[in-house]
Amino acid sequence: MANELLRLLPSIDLLLARPIAVKLSISLRHDRVRDLAREVTDQLRREIASGRWPDSSGSSEDVQADSAITAEIERRLEQSAERLVRRSLRRVVNATGVILHTNLGRAPLAQAAIDAIGDVTGSYSTLEYDLGAGERGHRESHCQELLARLVGSESAIVANNNAAAVMLVLNTLADGGEVIVSRGELIEIGGSFRIPDVMEKSGALIREVGTTNRTRIADYENAINDNTRLILRVHPSNYRITGFTERPSVDEIVGLSRRRGIPAYEDLGSGCLIDLASYGVSNEPVVSESLKAGISVVSFSGDKLLGGPQAGIIAGSQALIGRVGKNPLMRALRVDKMTYAALEATLRIYERGSAAVEVPVIRAIAAGQAEIHERAKRFTQDVVRVSGGRVKVTLEDGESVIGGGSAPEVSLGTVLAALQDSQMSAASLAEYLRMNVVPIITRTERDRVLIDLRTVAADEEAIILDAFAALARSSTNTGPSTEVKGRGLQA
Numbered sequence: 001m002a003n004e005l006l007r008l009l010p011s012i013d014l015l016l017a018r019p020i021a022v023k024l025s026i027s028l029r030h031d032r033v034r035d036l037a038r039e040v041t042d043q044l045r046r047e048i049a050s051g052r053w054p055d056s057s058g059s060s061e062d063v064q065a066d067s068a069i070t071a072e073i074e075r076r077l078e079q080s081a082e083r084l085v086r087r088s089l090r091r092v093v094n095a096t097g098v099i100l101h102t103n104l105g106r107a108p109l110a111q112a113a114i115d116a117i118g119d120v121t122g123s124y125s126t127l128e129y130d131l132g133a134g135e136r137g138h139r140e141s142h143c144q145e146l147l148a149r150l151v152g153s154e155s156a157i158v159a160n161n162n163a164a165a166v167m168l169v170l171n172t173l174a175d176g177g178e179v180i181v182s183r184g185e186l187i188e189i190g191g192s193f194r195i196p197d198v199m200e201k202s203g204a205l206i207r208e209v210g211t212t213n214r215t216r217i218a219d220y221e222n223a224i225n226d227n228t229r230l231i232l233r234v235h236p237s238n239y240r241i242t243g244f245t246e247r248p249s250v251d252e253i254v255g256l257s258r259r260r261g262i263p264a265y266e267d268l269g270s271g272c273l274i275d276l277a278s279y280g281v282s283n284e285p286v287v288s289e290s291l292k293a294g295i296s297v298v299s300f301s302g303d304k305l306l307g308g309p310q311a312g313i314i315a316g317s318q319a320l321i322g323r324v325g326k327n328p329l330m331r332a333l334r335v336d337k338m339t340y341a342a343l344e345a346t347l348r349i350y351e352r353g354s355a356a357v358e359v360p361v362i363r364a365i366a367a368g369q370a371e372i373h374e375r376a377k378r379f380t381q382d383v384v385r386v387s388g389g390r391v392k393v394t395l396e397d398g399e400s401v402i403g404g405g406s407a408p409e410v411s412l413g414t415v416l417a418a419l420q421d422s423q424m425s426a427a428s429l430a431e432y433l434r435m436n437v438v439p440i441i442t443r444t445e446r447d448r449v450l451i452d453l454r455t456v457a458a459d460e461e462a463i464i465l466d467a468f469a470a471l472a473r474s475s476t477n478t479g480p481s482t483e484v485k486g487r488g489l490q491a
């Protein structure tokens with residue numbers, strides 16, 4: 001039978017004249033389509049020769065006709081072409097309930113920020129142009145006043161991310177000198193960002209004081225010498241030392257800094273611009289409070305609790321920020337117009353006081369358990385309906401987390417939709433959802449797929465429901481569940 005089938009394989013020229021090839025030529029170069037047609041045909045030839053195609057699930061009458069073979073080749077051709085033209089960086093639906101998921105791009109941007117990026121990047125812009133004077137301006141000027149107003153500093157400057165900000169501050173203020181830091185704050189943030197390593201690269205010498213769990217202000221004071229340039233305080237973002245612990249307050253650090261005339265720098269990590277305590281997120285320092293207390297310079301991320309683009313923001317006195325701005329490293333660590341556009345638009349949302357409505361990260365944190373419960377109830381009914389009863393869903397109380405190295409001890413009460421498919425394991429269902437046209441990322445636990453709507457935008461529920469509708473169609477059309485496993489069948 002194999003020989004008969006091999007004779008039915010269409011020629012490449014015949015394939016290229018088919019409508020499918022013409023369609024693919026719109027998004028791929030013609031010679032690329034030809035190469036693909038060859039690859040796909042060769043592959044099928046090998047499978048037929050070795051008896052791997054057709055597999056046992058297809059009846060042999062089905063494939064006796066050359067139309068069946070051509071259809072199979074066309075199906076594979078379309079799949080290969082789709083893989084080729086698909087972008088590598090793609091949107092996903094984050095159904096994990098981890099609000100700042102570093103692997104999923106941390107903060108989704110506010111609509112105003114997305115609009116600003118589109119507006120500013122599709123044409124020329126005032127990136128380094130002073131409209132009033134009609135001459136060269138400074139890119140640093142864009143968010144400077146706005147940031148300073150929001151955090152209550154004299155000035156501010158923006159770098160590529162907070163790791164770059166740490167590097168810049170230490171190099172500018174302490175290159176060749178000593179920086180005093182508590183042993184309890186020599187942290188690793190993840191993704192190989194270790195405070196001691198960055199400090200070393202900055203040219204500053206680390207002067208560790210105290211112990212892992214207890215450091216007193218006297219430890220800092222005793223370490224000061226002629227070569228001391230900076231007192232560093234680091235927010236231990238992603239872990240907490242509990243029990244027998246001691247750490248000087250911001251006020252004590254500021255007192256020492258003033259007494260001895262040595263600037264104090266606080267790496268705040270998350271960069272909370274507003275107090276989130278009313279939403280159950282306490283212990284995250286608000287940027288303006290550190291500056292109000294008298295810390296000389298602070299830095300924080302743009303895409304953690306602030307909910308903006310990747311950026312590192314440095315705020316402090318005019319004199320210190322001015323020095324940072326003149327550091328030649330600034331040229332290597334500065335940000336692009338896309339970042340300025342998104343950051344400025346995000347900061348303006350804070351200025352008009354509507355972050356809890358407009359900034360997705362803050363909105364997700366502010367969502368109450370009752371609100372999520374209401375959504376989850378409707379969503380659950382919809383899933384059961386579109387999946388034709390194939391998927392069983394229960395609701396249960398659970399916890400969302402902030403993530404992104406912020407507020408590790410905070411968990412926000414949520415309601416989870418726990419899904420079980422009648423034909424697939426939870427791992428297979430999770431894989432099926434991940435392979436969706438718009439990939440859907442979930443948690444799996446005790447052989448159930450868990451969906452936390454806290455991190456799913458209202459208009460993204462339709463994407464999840466479409467995936468379940470396609471699952472239902474695939475089970476009525478093709479039967480065996482192995483067909484579904486691991487292949488984004490829908491669309």
Ligand SMILES: *Cc1c(COP(=O)(O)O)cnc(C)c1O
Nearest residue numbers: 161162163189235237268269301
């Ligand atoms: C997250 C974090 C950083 C790194 O910030 P990025 O913006 O990811 O570069 C540095 N310091 C602290 C304390 C952090 O929490």
